Amino acid sequence: MKIYRLEAIQNLPISQKEAWTFLSDPKNLKQITPDYMGFKIVSGLSEKIYAGQIIQYIVTPILGIPTRWVTEITHVEDGNYFVDEQRFGPYDLWHHKHFIKPIERGVEMTDIVDYKIPFGFLGRLLHPLLVFPKLKEIFEYRKKALIEIFGPYSK
Numbered sequence: 001m002k003i004y005r006l007e008a009i010q011n012l013p014i015s016q017k018e019a020w021t022f023l024s025d026p027k028n029l030k031q032i033t034p035d036y037m038g039f040k041i042v043s044g045l046s047e048k049i050y051a052g053q054i055i056q057y058i059v060t061p062i063l064g065i066p067t068r069w070v071t072e073i074t075h076v077e078d079g080n081y082f083v084d085e086q087r088f089g090p091y092d093l094w095h096h097k098h099f100i101k102p103i104e105r106g107v108e109m110t111d112i113v114d115y116k117i118p119f120g121f122l123g124r125l126l127h128p129l130l131v132f133p134k135l136k137e138i139f140e141y142r143k144k145a146l147i148e149i150f151g152p153y154s155k
Contacts, residue, residue: 011153
């Protein structure tokens with residue numbers, strides 16, 4: 001069983017509170033997701049993120065085929081981090097940690113995604129050709145979108 005990891009780190013010129021308010025609100029995911037993904041929240045929104053929250057999405061990651069994705073927010077430390085885990089969707093395992101910490105003149109956001117793809121040997125063959133490049137592309141899009149929203153970080 002192969003479990004992969006993707007890490008993304010980005011600095012933003014905003015306060016920890018502002019970062020938390022934006023990043024912990026699932027309604028904002030659409031703004032930082034490529035349009036071709038057809039991202040749509042089906043259910044599970046609330047005023048404030050909480051452990052045990054179930055959120056359902058529809059995404060179209062490949063060939064425009066709609067895919068239902070259900071995640072659970074499993075851990076929340078208000079202002080600092082939260083974890084979402086896939087309960088139903090395209091991966092055999094999806095465990096996504098979101099960390100926010102204050103730094104000089106802003107915050108450092110760290111995303112750590114541990115994931116396992118289905119289809120055994122075929123999945124392992126497709127990982128470097130399709131899955132990993134697509135995930136990197138999505139996180140690069142997020143990075144650019146957050147810069148457009150909050151501006152670039154400069155020391």
